Amino acid sequence: PIIYAITPTYARLVQKAELVRISQTFLHVKNFHWIVVEDSPVKTQLVSELLAQSGLRFTHLHTETSKEHKRKESDPNWLKPRGVEQRNLALQWLRENRELSEEGVVYFADDDNTYSLRLFDEIRSTKRVSVWPVGLVGGLRFERPLVEKGRVVGFYTAWKPNRPFPMDMAGFAIALQLLLANREARFDLLAERGYLESSLLQSLVSIEELEPRADNCTKVLVWHTRSEKPKMKQEELLQKQGLGSDPSIEV
Template sequence: MASIRRTLSPYHERHYQNGGHPFSVSVQSQSQKLMSNGKFSSPLPSFGFGVWRLLGGMRYSRRNVLSRCLILFFLGFVLGLTLFGDFEDLNSINFPGKMKLPLVNDRLELKDAVIPRPSALLDRVQLQIEEKKEMNEQLDLNPQKQLIVVTPTYNRALQAYYLNRLGQVLKLVEPPLLWIVVEMNAASLETADILRKMGIMYRHLVCSKNMTDIKDRGVHQRNSALEHIERHRLDGIVYFADDDNIYSLELFESMRKISRFGTWPVAMLEQSKNKAILEGPVCNGSQVIGWHTNEKSKRLRRFHVDMSGFAFNSTILWDPKLWRRPTAAPIRQLDTVKEGFQETTFIEQLVEDESQMEGIPPGCSRVLNWHLHLEARKLVYPKGWSIQENLDTVIATTT
C-alpha cells in the first residue's frame, strides 16, 4: 500500500514552531514595542499583551466574531483613557511651540502660567473691549430732555434777519430740540423757506384771529403753540423765545435740568433808556428767595419775570394729575390783563409760589439772555428807511 506524506506549509511550520496561533507573532512584536517605549509608565501594556494572546489563542470562527469585537472595543476604551499614564508625560512630548505647565500636587495649575498670544489677536480683543465699553457708556447715559422753543413772528423789515440769527443759535444746541414758529393768519413763503433750510426739527403754525379785536398779538400766537403742545402731548421743556432777543448756548443747556419750572434774570435794554434793567429772580443756590425790579408801576405783580426769563415742563399742560393741579382747565396766556401782566398771570397757573421754582444757573449770578427793544412800534420800517416821494429817474443805457 502506497503511503501518502503530506508536507506542512510554511504557515503551519511557523505555527507549530512558535507553539501557538500564528497571530502570536504579531501580538508579541506589538507588545514588545509598547514595553520598550520609555514614554509610558502605565502597567496596561502588559495587560494588553495578555488580552492579545487570549484573542490570538481563540479559534477564528463566526461564533467568536461578536466576542472579539466586544473585547477589542473595551480594550480600546481603556487604553484611550490611560495610555499616556500621568500628566507628567505630557512634558516629554515634543509639541511645536510647547510650554511647560507647572504641576502642584499632581494637578495642573494655570494660575501663574503665561500664555503667549499673537499681537494681532491682542489688538483685535482690545478693540472689541473698547467698543463694548463705549457702547455701555452710551447706554448708561440718561436721555436728554427735549427743548420746545416757541417763537411768535410777524412781517417786518428785519424779520428774516432775526429768524436766521435765532435759527443759527438753535442749530448749535444739542438735540433733541423742536422749534415751533407761529405766524398770524397765513404762513409766509419766506418764513417757510428759512425754516426748511435751517436744518433743525420745526413746526410751522398759523394763528387765525381777527386782528381788530387783539390787544397783544404775541399772546394769541403763544396760545396757539400751547394748544398744539397740549393736543399732541409733546413732552419736553417749553420756552418762549422771541426772535429779536439774544441768547447764549449755556441757557438752553441749563433748561434741560428743569424739573417743573425754571427761571433766571434777564437784562433789558430799551431805546428810551441808556442803561440796562435787570429783571428776574434773586436766588440762594437754586432756590428763589426774591425778585429784581426797578419799576414802581410793577410792584403789584406777583412774579417779576420777563417772557423770555422762564421755562416749564410741558406735562403741566396735558397731565394735571402728575403735578396735582387743583383744576384741569387749560393753561393759557390772558389778553384781557394790562400790558406787562401777561407773564405773572400765566406763571400763577403753573406754580403756587417760589418753592416750586428752580433758579438757573445756580445762584442766578449770570445773565444768559438779553431782551432788546430796537424797533419802533407801528412802523413797517425804522425811521430813515422810508422816503416821502418816489424817484422817477430814467437812466439811458447804451449797447
C-alpha cells in the same frame, strides 16, 4: 429732554434778519424743536422757506391776532400784549400732539432776543418751572429772581414789582409734562400790561417751587434786545419816482 422753543413772529422789515439770527443760534442746540407761529392769516413764503432751509426740526403754525387785540401802527408799543394768541396756539399744538410720557421743556423764545447757548443747558433740567435773569429789560441792566439757600425768595425788578411773577417772557421755562397736565393753563389775552407772564405762571406754580438756574440767578444768559426799525426814507423817495428797489429780492 427735548427743548421746545415757541416763537411768535410777524412780518416787518427786520423779520428775516431776526429769524436767521436766532435760527442759527438754535442750530447749535441739541435735541431741539422750534415751534414758529406766524401772526398772519396765512403761512408766508418767507417764513416757510426759511424754516425749510434752516436745518432745524420745526413746526410751522399761524394765527392772526384778532382785530380788537391787534396793535395799530399808531398805538404805543405797550398798549396791547403781543404774540399771545400765537403762543396759546403753540400750547394747544403741544397738547394735541405730545404724550404725557414725553420728557420735554417749553421755552418762549421771542424772535428779537439774544440767546446764549449756555441758557439751553440750564433749561434742559427743568422739573416744573425754572427761572433766571434777563438782561436789558424793565428799564434795568437786568431783572432777576432773588435766591436764598437755593430757593427763590423774591425778585429784583423796578417796574410793577407787585406782579405775581414780575418776570419777562425770556426768564423762565416750563416742563412739558406740567403744561400737558394743566390743559387749561394759557396766556390771558386781556391781561393788563406786564401781567402776561403771570397769567400763565399763576395757574402752574408758586414762587417757592421755582427752580433757580444760571448760578442761583447771578448770570445773564439771555438779553431782551429789540431791533431798531430801519428808516426807509430813500426807498420811499425812489418809489415815488418809480425807481423803488426790486420787489422780487427778499430782505
